[in-house]
Amino acid sequence: MKDETKRYGDEAYEIVNYAAKTVGSRLPGSDGEKKYADYMGEKLREIGIEPKQEEFFVSPRSSIGGLSYAGCVGVILSGLTYIALQITSLWIGMALASVCAVIWLVFSCFFYKTWFDMFFHREISQNTYGELVPEDGKYDYTIILSGHTDTSWTWRHSEHAHKYKDDNPAMGLIATYAKVGFGAICFFFMCLVSIFMAVVYTGDLCHATWAQNIIDSTAFNNFRIVMHFVPILTAIGSMFVVMWGDPNERNASRGAMDNATGCALSYEVIKYFKEHPDKLPKGCRIVDLNVGSEEAGLRGSMAFADAHKHDDLTKNAWNINIDSVADEEYFEVVIKDDWQGCRFDTDMEKMFKDTFKEMGIESKTNGCIHNPVGGCDSTPMTKAGIKSVTFAAQNPMLTYYYHTWHDMPERFSAETVGQGFDVVLSVIDKIAAFQEEKGFNGPQKK
Missing domain, CATH: 1.20.58 (Methane Monooxygenase Hydroxylase; Chain G, domain 1)
Structure with a gap:
């Protein structure tokens, strides 16, 4: 972690602690999920960015x-x-x-098709986001930093x-x-x-x-x-x-790693650029997107992509989806959703790999994996024409803390989260250089 950015990593870790210990479990469409989404909205308001909240229906039990x-x-x-x-x-x-x-x-x-949602109990979930535009109000492209606010039901076999x-x-x-x-x-x-x-x-x-x-x-x-x-x-x-999923909400994952880290890092990055406007890439708009109901079959990112398919939030847009940054030996870029056959952007894949190399980050996964279980929010983003990959630092195996109530902040360090912050800043610099040299070229799969 760089000394000049250390406080942002520490603040991100504090947000993770609040999410896991004060809010607790945040199942899709639950009061806990809404409480955390509202909290992240208030954090944006604290730094002078007015949050927007878009609600949508979700059937939490219709999918995974x-x-x-x-x-x-x-x-x-x-x-x-x-x-x-x-x-x-x-x-x-x-x-x-x-x-x-x-x-x-x-x-x-x-x-993750929505065909059967109508047959299951429905709740209301939400996406909460804020925008930071250049001081002159002019921008040519958008970088969306996303993390999901909800957590999973405890997977009993992993917990055992x-x-x-x-x-x-x-x-x-x-x-x-x-x-x-x-x-x-x-x-x-x-x-x-x-x-x-x-x-x-x-x-x-x-x-x-x-x-x-x-x-x-x-x-x-x-x-x-x-x-x-x-x-x-x-x-x-x-x-x-x-027995796979424990139906008791009180036993659900506290979601420190998955995915309070993603929401916290997205927020701290937009806060960094708010406090350092001279560092914001020329012609770039930054969006901090807190996605709801990812654990219910990517419903939040689907809703976001659908709601903005005709406006400029999905035009000339890049998405750094941050999902679980906690395991220091497993920094990686997720490049494909095998279940849905969706290949993520190869330009961004290279940017992350180059960043890992420049920062001397060594990973047991060689810095690159396919999504190991289920999907991630990069899939709907990619299908919407947004250049996207998912950034993680997570052991891809079914560990005892993945999707269980053992996912608590004591298991990992603020330094690992802070290193994730530095990775994202470096990739944003690479996106800016790419935009200046080549412009926006849409999702690349080769």
């Missing part, structure tokens, strides 16, 4: 927050199997339920790994991935079995020869015998999925 529902489906299918083995028409209903569950799981939980953190952290990771993997296999197995059995017995009702041949086969009869025992295992495995 509802993974436990998939486990419930797996348990129910496992139990109904014993009845369906006697009343074969029941397989048809089980198959329909399986198809609906898989479609919802794939498109809503993995691809806490007991291994000192003596055998590898065992904690193995246990977490094993339970999650076994649960997923059991859920999909029961869905596939239900669909297969429904197809066979529907064919039999239609007097299809192929269906009657399958039913009369030795293999099918042996399979029916096996299915008197397998549902016991699939029910246990599906229970691991049910």
Whole structure:
């Protein structure tokens, strides 16, 4: 951390402490999320920037927050199997339920589509942002600094790994991935079995020869015998999925790393330029964006991109999305959302890598990763035509503190957060130089 910017890093760490210890958990659409968004708005007002707040509907449990529902489906299918083995028409209903569950799981939980939101309980969330423009009021491009205000439900299997953190952290990771993997296999197995059995017995009702041949086969009869025992295992495995997210809001993540650090750093950077107008790049507008409901399937960044698709907030715009800056050995730029097949901007990727090299930052991930779990707010930004990457300093494994109530500020230092501040300032300088030399060229994927 540079001496001249140390106080900004320290102040960012103080904001992180306030978020985790005073506000606490901030689930999407919750009172805690709104309290923190309002707090960050007041921080902007303190430095003379009037915040704007845009509300939007969110269904917190319609996306990845509802993974436990998939486990419930797996348990129910496992139990109904014993009845369906006697009343074969029941397989048809089980198959329909399986198809609906898989479609919802794939498109809503993995691809973050909003198609199913209408079927889930809704809350009101908000995006809160402030703008800093040059003293002459003229700007040619915008740099949006974003961090999400909400936190996740505690992921029980990750939290259980806490007991291994000192003596055998590898065992904690193995246990977490094993339970999650076994649960997923059991859920999909029961869905596939239900669909297969429904197809066979529907064919039999239609007097299809192929269906009657399958039913009369030795293999099918042996399979029916096996299915008197397998549902016991699939029910246990599906229970691991049910247990995935703790529904109790009081047990939710306190979100020190993920992502009070992102909001705090975004604010401190805009504060820095407010206090040092001579440092603000020529023709550049800075926006501090506190995004709501990221943990509910990127709903806040989707809402922001949609609300501003016709104004200049998304034109000639760069986005440094800051998400979890805490693990000093894992400074990295996130360059792709694999789940949604979205490649982030390669120009900004190079800027971050060059900055890490210039600052002598060494990372166990070589300073670059694909998004490890779920998505990040760079995805909607990139799809909106904004040049974006996500900056993080986070172990990409399912650690005991990721999305659990163990995500507290005592686990990391103000120095790490301050180093993140210096990284962002350096990248902004590189963006300014790029703009002056080449102008805005849109998201680059090669």
